[in-house]
Amino acid sequence: MGSIQSRQAAMAFRNASARPACRNCKHGQQAYVDRMPPYDRAGWECTKGGFKVSAMAICDKHELKGHREEVR
Incomplete structure (x- = not known):
């Protein structure tokens, strides 16, 4: 079956914090209700x-967020 890491890699597993969402988008920002x-x-x-x-x-x-586009 392999190690947990190898099984996760085979499935392209990502933790919740690594998945795309507004919280890690460069256009998403935390706002406080006044x-x-x-x-x-x-x-x-x-x-x-x-x-x-x-x-x-x-x-x-x-x-x-924090990802730079490649300049050619």
Whole structure:
């Protein structure tokens, strides 16, 4: 059967933090609701689209945060 790592590699397994989502997109940003406590909680917004999102949401325009495009 192999080691856990070799079985994960064979399936192209990725941890939840490595999967594409708004939380690791360069256009996703944490936004705080401007209200008095206890309602002043953080949410997420898409700076490219200009709308609220959830941290686990995803779209076709996802760009990994910190990833540079190759210049040719």
